[in-house]
Amino acid sequence: MTRTITKVLLLGASLFSYAGLASAQDVTLTIESWRNDDLAIWKDKLIPAFEAKNPGIKLDFQPMAPTEYNAALNAKLESGSAGDLITCRPFDASLELFKKGYLGDLTKNAGMENFSDVAKTAWSTDDGAQTFCVPMASVIHGFIYNKDAFDALKIEVPKTQAEFFAALDKIKADGTYVPMAMGTKDLWEAATMGYQNIGPNYWKGEEGRLALIKGDQKLTDADWVKPYEVLAKWKDYLGDGFEAQTYPDSQNMFTLGRAAIYPAGSWEISGFNTQAQFKMGAFPPPVEKEGDTCYISDHTDIGMGVNAKSKHPAEAAKFLEWVSSAEFADLYANALPGFFSLNKTAVKMADPVAQEFVSWREKCKPTIRSTYQILSRGTPNLENETWVESANVINGTDTPAVAAEKLQKGLDGWYKPAK
Template identity: 50%
Template structure:
């Protein structure tokens, strides 16, 4: 198997091998994206070579070490890819053709901490919000909420009716509590990037009022989860909303394509409600995937031609509209055809974007802040922690494990 990979990673001069964890995108690359590139670049063959997501990071690191990695590499955001760069495995991309189409904010997930070096080209992000069942809302005479008070009122009405689960979310796998709920509603409390950067610099603490208020809000939402929440998986929550048994679903935009396939399901979407009418809105627009170039690629000239195309309007348009729920990070104007995706992308204009509060730098301690947030937010939703206690637990871990990481 290793020998086969080695042959693939050192393919003949006219062939580029692209590594990725996006197994589900294989058909798209082979039948749409690669042929689109090939029309303008005859003679450059590309092989899309995905690895299972759970095995990708360790496999990639091992194969970089043995010299058997392909020419182009799909990059995870932040620390995973920064580790590859720090080990000398990825080329610097600053000033390369195609990179001019990305603003500084889009580069953040694939830069050195001092923002002086970029090692992966941004491709796409995911956006968070809430899906709602249109038939249920119409039946109960409800409107998509815009404020926290309106959201709680809507959930109260659904719970009082008794026919539907107000909020389809479980805590068995824990990650959804953080990634699709807490870090989605939180930016409206800690003012997005302002609060996130303040945590990194040490000017803010999770025990500050804004962060405690976000945990308190999450605690309020726990009253509307299904009775089986503590044993309910991510898949269970998907099925609960898809079947019409739940009215609202905390969504990451990657879920759109799943629900689009459910016959008879009519759903809309609303952004994380602001604290009060007239408040500025913040959304979670989190970098998901980039593309880097193997520093030891034997075919860098063609690799950079492909990278330039990845930064083009053509690629951004195809990718955004064919990989539903993944939004181009380039500054090209894209006409999003999926109605839910279009509405979510428009939030970028109406609201200020932020990323997951722990994603940059703060995950580097032991235990990982990511894992701590999973446990704490699950405990909040399961009724085991108050907002104040949750904030204290996270801050205590941050103070003990992450002090040296602050600048």
């Protein structure tokens, strides 16, 4: 009898200790994010996939309004109340958090070898020696077009600038469609969809971008002026009143079937899919002449880092290793067509337009927007000035040469390349 009681007590004690151990291991990681539009994707796809393979680790995705994120996150980090995992904006905002000691160093974390140096640029120190966020996704620039319009007018997808302008001339002569949907009122649209879209083919992507940072090239050099010379010719194809046309106006013009071509960022794909009643296709920025190497703006958009003061660093590291995996890459990219994985493992996209965009990585060299790293830290801000001058060139109020001179003069006013 006594032996039976002893067994029961021992069994009870072992069950109690096991239950205590299980609850002690059950850790919840909180994720801070500005992407409040993809809450359902996290809840329905990403979190269940991770938790299924990692019992004992729970994820709590806590997004906030994009416009409030930077200030709110800084306040949380300063007060010690921020979550374990931090969704990282690209470049200076995240670099500043790392310099202040808020983001952990992930340089040697498992999985970081799955990303190229270009992919890691947005979340690395200026010298590239340390990386502090796992690259999650990028957006790619190019052109989305109305396939029905191209078929009706018997237009082939253009590969060179000559073919591109021949297509625009044919669309304009027919008169059924505005050749291209883009306005200059919001300024950034002209720079982002225009200059940064076609420019890499002229300044040779990373080669030119890094040379500009080093001071070996200037914005007044031919490779930097040439994209503006091309943009100046766009004016004749943007339709009446493009100077007063906003970004939403351009989106509507294209999705309503009134324009044949839309200079695009890949983030448009999901929205256009729900709004357009015609078949869509995409093509990369046309090269100057056949046989030229093509370059694409494959711009780093979002990453994930760890709060340096997280109470659960081992579990956070495990999650970030999963974010670095091919499984996460496939789930995330297909849930958000147009936001492409930066993982070296190619992701097959279910959406045909998204697959077309991402296929350009196999034949074109990737780069990021030329103004985003280092060159927009001073006053005047080169990114904002590029918005203004891109609009001015298309509007015809500045020549390409004058625009380039203004940009270089502004940069010279505060930026001294490290020698």
